[in-house]
Amino acid sequence: MAGHSKWANIQHRKGKQDAVRGRMFTKLVREISVAARSGGGDIAGNPRLRLAVDKAVAASMPKDNIERAIKKATGELEGVNYEEPRFEGYAPGGVAVIVDCMTDNRQRTVADVRHAFNKFGGNLGTDGSVAFMFHRLGVLSYAPGCDEDKITEAAIEAGADDIQVNEDDGSIEVLTSADNYQAVKDAMDAAGCPPDESEITFRAENNIAVEGDTAIAVAKLLDRLEDLDDVQNVYSNADLPPEAW
Secondary structure, rough: OOOOHHHHHHHHHHHHHHOOOHHHHHHHHHHHHHEEEEHOOOOHHHHHHHHHHHHHHOOOOOHHHHHHHHHHOOOOOOOOEEEEEEEEEEEEEEEEEEEEEEEEEHHHHHHHHHHHHHHHEEOOOOOOOHHHEEEEEEEEEEOOOOOHHHHHHHHHHOOEEEEEEEEOOEOOOOEEEOOOOOHHHHHHHHOOOOOEEEEEEEEOOEEEOOOOOHHHHHHHHHHHHOOOOOEEEEEEEEEHHHHHH
């Protein structure tokens, strides 16, 4: 988000998730379940499951909850089948938005997502209408004040694609391909440079700066989408000022 602190936005999202921990646990359980069902319950042999479990552990989810979700997904316990619809659309100001969901009721999810877009001045688009503006990558984020030289050296050794220092606050991002994410993260951990936050995400090729009432409307839409029970992740190309949140 050129022009505004990436780290501030990361912390906003994290703080918001912490405030609704129960809902966050529900989303993490769904993510674990879908990953285990699609790739098996062996964490070592299923990168998607390992990432989901890492997120759950970072969120302080009890080990029993994690194991139960895996067992339900692999048939050892009775569970729920989820599908993974993706929705695309535009927020006010021409901001592109991607919404990834996991749901056992697609019609409910479509209605909820469409209502959120309509309520805050956006509109739901067709498949592919904005996805071409984004690319999938792994991001390892480091807080302001971290050792730039040490992280840079470790990232180069780990085979990262890029290292970006945010001039606004000094935070650092190590970027890698989605396929190479886990290897780079493991190497950074081993080098004594564990990230403060890390994820595989979608990032826009170019961001759109929005200000004033438009920025507030965009922030409200993104927040509403993230609050929906069936929504796992929301991505946008909005460059929002801190006061919009």
